[in-house]
Amino acid sequence: MHLFLHTFFNPDELLKAFPVLLTEGLRNTLLIAGLAIVFGVVLGVLLALLLLSHRRWVRLPARIYVDVFRGLPAIVTVSLVGLGLPSAGIRPFGRDPLGYAVLAIGLISAAYLAEIFRSGIQAVPAGQLSAARSLGMSYPTAMRVIVVPQGVRNVLPALAGQFIIDIKESALVYLLGLGLGQRELYFIAQERQAATYNSSALVAAGACYLLLTVPLTFLVNRLDLRLRDGGRGQNRATAVPTPVPTASSTPSAPTALEV
Structure with missing residues (x-):
């Protein structure tokens, strides 16, 4: 037990x-993941529009890109791009190397x-x-102004979840040999572990990753729940209330004089 604590939790x-x-x-780590998610969002929206095209020759390059980068292990993509x-x-x-690190993670994210x-x-x-086309909007304008913003709102929880994945995958850029001042969490911990043969630095790096990912995961769950409740609340708000009969509006039984 003492050896275990000394190896992983050396004060x-x-x-x-x-x-x-x-x-x-x-x-x-936040810089690499943040820039990668921005690059991924821009390229991802473009690829999504291409995938939705009715023309096969437009869809095919986007489909090949998506299938290739989703099929390759992230470490292979980082090596191919960065090295x-x-x-x-x-x-x-x-x-x-920092630019290649952002590019590699961004291509995977996209x-x-x-x-x-x-x-x-x-x-x-x-x-x-x-409805947008009937108002005279062109197809690109209708997609940009009407459809895409609603589509993005639908996937906000998944978008935040992808940012969490980018944070974790940023650890793979240690392969590129980041310079002093550019090192991310895992690179620093791995260097320390190699120099001391003690894994406490890796445990510290893991704690830092959890410091980022656990609150973001909680935020994703809250955002997803809020969007679901918001939709139900909106449906309830727009529902037409059923009129409740009152004494004044309910027809009374005819009296003897009326008969």
Whole structure:
């Protein structure tokens, strides 16, 4: 038991690891995940619109992209993008590994978000688009102004859930060899563990990940519940109340004089 506690919960190692994890690691993890989700949302919406096209030659490239990036393990995609592109002479970010890290996680995120947005858009009643077209809107304008915003609202919990996944997958970018000041949570913990042969830094990194993901998971559940209750509340508010008969409005039995 003493060896177990010394390996995973060494107080000295925890005190040394937490300051760097909370200042450098936490900041860079949120930076990578935040930029990746923004990139993924933009590309995911575009891919979702392509997947909904009636033209096969428009849908096919988007379907191939989604199937490939959803089918590959995330670690393979990170390696191909972060290590393969620079080796092939394709260096849009120069020698900065942080840019390739965001690109890799963003490409993976976009594939999943494309399916999320597609399902959300398809959940919007078809009459919304027909009504917009009857008002003279073009198809792109109707999708942009009427359909897509409602579709995004439908998938807000799933969108927040994908951000949680991006936070966890950001740990894979340690393969790219981030420089000092760019290291994320796992990279810092793994370096510390390799130097000390003690896993307390990894436990500290896990605690930092939980510090991010557990509140976000709670937020996702609350958001999902609120959207469901809001829909029922709106239906109740718009329902036409049934008139209740009153004494003045209920016809009385005829009296003898009336007969």
